[in-house]
Amino acid sequence: MSTAICPCGSGNLLDACCGPYHDGHPAPCAEALMRSRYSAYVLGLVDYLVATTLPAQQAGLNRQSISDWSAQSTWLGLEVESSEVFGGQPEHAFVTFTARWHDSQGEHSHRERSSFVQNGGRWYFIDPTVQMKLGRNDGCPCGSGQKFKKCCYNYLQGS
Numbered sequence: 694m695s696t697a698i699c700p701c702g703s704g705n706l707l708d709a710c711c712g713p714y715h716d717g718h719p720a721p722c723a724e725a726l727m728r729s730r731y732s733a734y735v736l737g738l739v740d741y742l743v744a745t746t747l748p749a750q751q752a753g754l755n756r757q758s759i760s761d762w763s764a765q766s767t768w769l770g771l772e773v774e775s776s777e778v779f780g781g782q783p784e785h786a787f788v789t790f791t792a793r794w795h796d797s798q799g800e801h802s803h804r805e806r807s808s809f810v811q812n813g814g815r816w817y818f819i820d821p822t823v824q825m826k827l828g829r830n831d832g833c834p835c836g837s838g839q840k841f842k843k844c845c846y847n848y849l850q851g852s
């Protein structure tokens with residue numbers, strides 16, 4: 694057991710907080726996934742950041758820029774403001790948070806309302822910066838089998 698405190702700001706030990714998710718255990722809710730993604734940025738776990746993005750978007754991620762951003766930033770903290778979970782199949786959620794970090798340009802504070810979807814017992818981050826070549830009537834990229842416009846589309850607009 695390591696005695697490191699989890700970088701997500703929970704005050705708990707890494708092994709009792711985000712660590713198990715980094716090791717492959719499914720995060721039980723969108724907020725837990727969001728926290729574990731922040732601590733993955735702190736720890737430089739690029740594979741985890743890719744794996745927890747919507748599978749249909751993973752090929753569109755730039756691993757090098759994720760890795761550079763992670764390594765070149767000094768992470769100052771995370772505050773989770775709210776977590777809104779919507780019922781239905783699949784389950785969607787918004788998590789509103791502020792992340793702070795320091796880099797060569799100075800200190801940054803970024804507030805974001807991120808979208809998440811659960812599929813196959815796992816939560817995924819829907820990355821609004823990754824373009825998807827998709828019509829509103831196409832099958833949803835989360836794999837729910839529903840049309841995009843009836844599923845994740847509406848949650849992407851909210852971010």
Ligand SMILES: [Zn+2]
Nearest residue numbers: 699701710711
């Ligand atoms: Zn944590």
Ligand SMILES: [Zn+2]
Nearest residue numbers: 833835844845
């Ligand atoms: Zn969907």
